[in-house]
Amino acid sequence: AQSVTQLDSHVSVSEGTPVLLRCNYSSSYSPSLFWYVxxxxxxxxxxxxxxxxxxxxxxxxxxxxxxxxSETSFHLTKPSAHMSDAAEYFCVVSDLKSSASKIIFGSxxxxxxxx
Amino acid sequence: xxGVVQSPRYKIIEKKQPVAFWCNPISGHNTLYWxxxxxxxxxxLLIRYENEEAVDDSQLPKDRFSAERLKGxxxxxxxxxxELGDSAVYLCASSLGGRLQETQYFGPGxxxxxx
Numbered sequence: 001a002q003s004v005t006q007l008d009s010h011v012s013v014s015e016g017t018p019v020l021l022r023c024n025y026s027s028s029y030s031p032s033l034f035w036y037v038x039x040x041x042x043x044x045x046x047x048x049x050x051x052x053x054x055x056x057x058x059x060x061x062x063x064x065x066x067x068x069x070s071e072t073s074f075h076l077t078k079p080s081a082h083m084s085d086a087a088e089y090f091c092v093v094s095d096l097k098s099s100a101s102k103i104i105f106g107s108x109x110x111x112x113x114x115x
Numbered sequence: 116x117x118g119v120v121q122s123p124r125y126k127i128i129e130k131k132q133p134v135a136f137w138c139n140p141i142s143g144h145n146t147l148y149w150x151x152x153x154x155x156x157x158x159x160l161l162i163r164y165e166n167e168e169a170v171d172d173s174q175l176p177k178d179r180f181s182a183e184r185l186k187g188x189x190x191x192x193x194x195x196x197x198e199l200g201d202s203a204v205y206l207c208a209s210s211l212g213g214r215l216q217e218t219q220y221f222g223p224g225x226x227x228x229x230x
Binding site for chain 1: 118119148155156157160171206208215216218219220221222223224
């Protein structure tokens with residue numbers, strides 16, 4: 001069975017500084033991992049996804065994430081935060097090979113950007 | 116390209132009343148998902164359709180919740196009777212195919228308040 005843990009419920013950074021949102025997962029098979037972003041009053045939008053290709057995945061708006069199997073992590077990073085990055089971020093896991101595969105969302109990390 | 120459309124955006128009802136939500140997925144998307152999102156939590160999958168077939172409804176509380184996707188396009192999710200604990204945001208998403216590594220496109224959600 002799969003599970004996903006977002007280690008921080010709230011992260012606050014200054015504009016122009018790096019962003020790190022942490023995600024750990026548990027999966028019995030080959031996981032597919034995603035990061036989605038949810039801006040207030042807008043639908044969830046895919047930032048990036050890992051599906052067993054390159055372990056370093058680049059997404060939209062300068063975000064990237066690295067799949068580390070040994071650490072069961074898929075942390076989201078961005079070199080320089082922008083005010084428009086303030087939103088809720090969700091890490092998502094699903095198994096590619098499990099017949100009982102589910103799509104599991106983490107509980108979310110709220111990112112605040114200080115001017 | 117039009118995104119996923121949901122209506123209504125907001126709904127306030129009294130407990131024990133019925134309520135229905137409607138979703139129109141992106142044209143050509145065969146897979147449709149309904150999620151429940153409680154405040155401060157990540158979305159939880161209620162049901163997943165591939166065309167007209169519900170392929171995963173294991174998390175749908177079938178005593179009061181029902182869903183249908185006639186003709187494999189639009190879908191409705193119904194609650195009857197509603198309970199106070201059903202207050203949440205109901206999200207609809209669609210994807211081109213049914214593989215769980217597919218990108219999902221989300222609608223803005225319907226915010227339900229049960230009094």
